[in-house]
Amino acid sequence: MEVFLVRHTTPDIEKGICYGQSDLDVASTFVDEAERIxxxxxxxxxxxxxSSPLIRCKKLANQFQQPVILDDRLKELDFGDWELKNWNAIPKAESDPWMQDFVNVSTKNGESYVELQQRTIDFYKDxxxxxxxxxxxxxxxxxxxxLWSYWHQTPLTNSFDLKVAYGEILHINTKEL
Structure with a gap:
C-alpha cells in the first residue's frame, strides 16, 4: 500500500505553547499552504x-474533494494537564521526568509516546x-x-531525527518494507 502522510498546516497559536490534542484552528496562511499541498x-x-478529527487536520483533508474518514487514533499526543500551557510554565518537577524519558513517561492526565504509537499501529493494521x-x-x-519509526524499525527515542514541517508530505510504499 502506498501511504501519503501529510502534517497539518500551521496552527493558529503562539510559539512556545504545548498544544497536542487541543483543537486549534489554522493560521491565516492556510489557503496558501493548502493550495501548495x-x-x-x-x-x-x-x-x-x-484524518485526525482535530480542526487543523480536518480542514486540510476536506480540501481534497473526497469523503474523509475521521479517526481519533490519528490525534496528536495527549499532553493532559499541560495542554495550552507555555512550556516554560510547566514546573520542572513535572517536566524533567518526561523530558528524560518522553517515550515511556506520560504527562499528568496525558499519554506516553509508546501509547500514541500503539494506537497509530492499531490504526495502520486496521x-x-x-x-x-x-x-x-x-x-x-x-x-x-x-508510524515512520514503526515502518523503519527504529527506536522511538530516535524518531525526532525525522523533521516534519507544517504541510510536509511524506510518502512510503509499505510493500517495500
Missing amino acids: TSELASHTFDAIY IQQQKHQKVLIVTHAGVIRS
Missing part, C-alpha cells in the same frame, strides 16, 4: 483519505485490512514520526 498531490487518486492501494493520511508530527 493539494497541488503537489493532484496527480494522485486515493482509495481513502483518513487500514491494511481494507486492501487499499493508495491512501492519504492527514495528521500530526507525533503520529507521523511514530
Whole structure:
C-alpha cells in the first residue's frame, strides 16, 4: 500500500505553547499552504483519505474533494494537564521526568509516546485490512514520526531525527518494507 502522510498546516497559536490534542484552528496562511499541498498531490487518486478529527487536520483533508474518514487514533499526543500551557510554565518537577524519558513517561492526565504509537499501529493494521492501494493520511508530527519509526524499525527515542514541517508530505510504499 502506498501511504501519503501529510502534517497539518500551521496552527493558529503562539510559539512556545504545548498544544497536542487541543483543537486549534489554522493560521491565516492556510489557503496558501493548502493550495501548495493539494497541488503537489493532484496527480494522485486515493482509495481513502483518513484524518485526525482535530480542526487543523480536518480542514486540510476536506480540501481534497473526497469523503474523509475521521479517526481519533490519528490525534496528536495527549499532553493532559499541560495542554495550552507555555512550556516554560510547566514546573520542572513535572517536566524533567518526561523530558528524560518522553517515550515511556506520560504527562499528568496525558499519554506516553509508546501509547500514541500503539494506537497509530492499531490504526495502520486496521487500514491494511481494507486492501487499499493508495491512501492519504492527514495528521500530526507525533503520529507521523511514530508510524515512520514503526515502518523503519527504529527506536522511538530516535524518531525526532525525522523533521516534519507544517504541510510536509511524506510518502512510503509499505510493500517495500
